[in-house]
Amino acid sequence: MKKLNFKQILAMIGLGSIVVSGSLSVIACDNKKVVDDTNKKDIEDFDDNDVVDKDVEEIDDVEDIDDIDADNPDDNNQWKPLINKWNKVNPNRNKSVTNRAARSSNYIFQPYYDGGLYSGTTVRDIIEGKNMTLKNGETVFNKVNNFDSITLSFVQQAVGVSDRLQLTVAGQSFGEGYNWWVENKFKPEVLNPLVQNQTFKNIVVAYGGAASAVGYNPWDIAYKLANKNINKAVDLLIPAFIEYQKRITKFAGLDPNKDMPLNLDLDIEGIPFDQEHIAGMKVLFTALAKMKLDNPNWNFTITLPVLRTGLVSRDIDNVLKPALLIFKQHGLTKKNNLFNINIMTMDYGEATGNDVIKEGITFFKAATDATENTGKQYKTLIKEIWGIDLSEQDINRKLIATPMIGINDVNNNYFTLEDAKDLYNWAQVKNLAGLRMWSLNRDDSGKTNEAWSVTNHGLKYLNLWDFTHAFTGDWTNWVKNPVHSAK
Known part of the structure; x- marks a missing residue:
C-alpha cells in the first residue's frame, strides 16, 4: 500500500x-x-x-x-469520490420526502459558516441567489427564502500571540492578511448580506471548535495568562468575548451598543480533561454566568459530540455538570437561564453506519435517537443539580441538532437530503430550538471528477443549496423530488 x-x-x-x-x-x-x-x-x-x-x-x-x-482513495476517510446515485446513500428508502410540516414559531436555522475558508458557498450567494441549471435540466433562479442567519465558526486565540487574548476567526493574527480578509471576504460575503437581510442580530458566534484539542480555546488561554487564577482568568475572558462581538458589529457598520449579537456558541470537542482543561471549563462557565447576570439577554449554546445513545460520560462529567453547578452557585436556576445543547449528529463511526443499514433505518433516525437521548440526559441533570423537573417540551426548546451534510468524515455515514427533510419536519413537531448543519460552505454537490471536500458534500445528484432549502423550510420542487442519478 x-x-x-x-x-x-x-x-x-x-x-x-x-x-x-x-x-x-x-x-x-x-x-x-x-x-x-x-x-x-x-x-x-x-x-x-x-x-x-x-x-x-x-x-x-x-x-x-x-x-x-493513493491507489484506492475510496477506502480513505480523507479522500472520497462523489456519489452520483440516490439509492447508494438511501438504501433503506424507496421514495423521496415531499410533505413539509408547518414551521414552528421558535424554530431557527443557523448553519455553520466556516469563516476561514476562501471558497465554497457564501452567505451572499444564499441571500442574493443566482440563475442556474438544475440536475433535471431545468433552468431556474435559485434563491433561498426564510434564511435566518449563520453560526460563525470558529473564533479562537490568534496564532503566535501569547501575551494577551486576541480572538479572531480561525486564529488569524492581526495584520495585513487579516485586514485583507475582513475587507474582501468577511464584510462583502458574510456581514453585509446579513445586514441587508435584517438577520445580523441572529448571528451565533462559535468559539472553540477543534481548537479545543490543541490549545487555542479562549478560556484555556485566559487561564494561562492569569497564571492559573480562575477569577483573574474570568476577568480576562469576559471583555474578550464582548470585544469580539462588538468588533464584528462595527465591521457590519452597525452600532455595537445596540446592535451587538448576543448569541455565543461554545464548541467543546477533543479535549483531554486534565486539571488545566477542567480549570478552563470553570473559567468558561463562570464567565458565562457573570455575563448572564449582567445581561439576561445573552443566549448561550454548548456544542458537544454525541452518539446515538446520547452524550458520553466524559462530556457530562466535565462539561455539563460543572456548567449547571456554576450557574446554580450564581443563582441562575430558572429555566430561562438554561443554555442550549447543540449536538453534533455526525461521524458516529463505521459500526453505526453498518447498524443503520442492518436495522433498515436512516441517519435521520440516528439523529433523532441522539437528540432524544441527549434530552433525557439533560432533563435528569437539571433535576439532579437544579432541583427542577422540566417537561419534555421545555427540554426540546433547548436542543439543537447539527448534522454533517452528505458524506461524513467517517466511512459509510451519509446524511442525505431525505434525512434533512425528515429532520426538519421532526424538529417542527418536537419544537426544537432549531437546527444547524456543517456547513453552509459545503452545500454544493461538487464538480466533475472532484472529490468530497470542505466545499462540497459529495452527493453529486443534488443541486446547489438543496440542504439549505430543506432546513429553512423552502422546499422547491427540485428539493422535494431530486433526480436519482447524475453523471
Missing part, C-alpha cells in the same frame, strides 16, 4: 506554505489572500512547535496524514 505524508498531499493539490490556525488549516499565499483546502480535524497531533508564522515556508512535523492509500 502506497502512503502519502502531509507534505506530499499538499504538493499533489498544488498548495504552498501552511499555517495551522485553530480549527482550520490556513494556507498563506504570496498575494496575501488565504486559501483553505484542508480541515484541521484531519490534523490531530501537533503542538506549538508545528505552528509557523507567515515568513516560514512549511510545517515539518505534521505526520498524521500518512495513512492514505
Whole structure:
C-alpha cells in the first residue's frame, strides 16, 4: 500500500506554505489572500512547535496524514469520490420526502459558516441567489427564502500571540492578511448580506471548535495568562468575548451598543480533561454566568459530540455538570437561564453506519435517537443539580441538532437530503430550538471528477443549496423530488 505524508498531499493539490490556525488549516499565499483546502480535524497531533508564522515556508512535523492509500482513495476517510446515485446513500428508502410540516414559531436555522475558508458557498450567494441549471435540466433562479442567519465558526486565540487574548476567526493574527480578509471576504460575503437581510442580530458566534484539542480555546488561554487564577482568568475572558462581538458589529457598520449579537456558541470537542482543561471549563462557565447576570439577554449554546445513545460520560462529567453547578452557585436556576445543547449528529463511526443499514433505518433516525437521548440526559441533570423537573417540551426548546451534510468524515455515514427533510419536519413537531448543519460552505454537490471536500458534500445528484432549502423550510420542487442519478 502506497502512503502519502502531509507534505506530499499538499504538493499533489498544488498548495504552498501552511499555517495551522485553530480549527482550520490556513494556507498563506504570496498575494496575501488565504486559501483553505484542508480541515484541521484531519490534523490531530501537533503542538506549538508545528505552528509557523507567515515568513516560514512549511510545517515539518505534521505526520498524521500518512495513512492514505493513493491507489484506492475510496477506502480513505480523507479522500472520497462523489456519489452520483440516490439509492447508494438511501438504501433503506424507496421514495423521496415531499410533505413539509408547518414551521414552528421558535424554530431557527443557523448553519455553520466556516469563516476561514476562501471558497465554497457564501452567505451572499444564499441571500442574493443566482440563475442556474438544475440536475433535471431545468433552468431556474435559485434563491433561498426564510434564511435566518449563520453560526460563525470558529473564533479562537490568534496564532503566535501569547501575551494577551486576541480572538479572531480561525486564529488569524492581526495584520495585513487579516485586514485583507475582513475587507474582501468577511464584510462583502458574510456581514453585509446579513445586514441587508435584517438577520445580523441572529448571528451565533462559535468559539472553540477543534481548537479545543490543541490549545487555542479562549478560556484555556485566559487561564494561562492569569497564571492559573480562575477569577483573574474570568476577568480576562469576559471583555474578550464582548470585544469580539462588538468588533464584528462595527465591521457590519452597525452600532455595537445596540446592535451587538448576543448569541455565543461554545464548541467543546477533543479535549483531554486534565486539571488545566477542567480549570478552563470553570473559567468558561463562570464567565458565562457573570455575563448572564449582567445581561439576561445573552443566549448561550454548548456544542458537544454525541452518539446515538446520547452524550458520553466524559462530556457530562466535565462539561455539563460543572456548567449547571456554576450557574446554580450564581443563582441562575430558572429555566430561562438554561443554555442550549447543540449536538453534533455526525461521524458516529463505521459500526453505526453498518447498524443503520442492518436495522433498515436512516441517519435521520440516528439523529433523532441522539437528540432524544441527549434530552433525557439533560432533563435528569437539571433535576439532579437544579432541583427542577422540566417537561419534555421545555427540554426540546433547548436542543439543537447539527448534522454533517452528505458524506461524513467517517466511512459509510451519509446524511442525505431525505434525512434533512425528515429532520426538519421532526424538529417542527418536537419544537426544537432549531437546527444547524456543517456547513453552509459545503452545500454544493461538487464538480466533475472532484472529490468530497470542505466545499462540497459529495452527493453529486443534488443541486446547489438543496440542504439549505430543506432546513429553512423552502422546499422547491427540485428539493422535494431530486433526480436519482447524475453523471
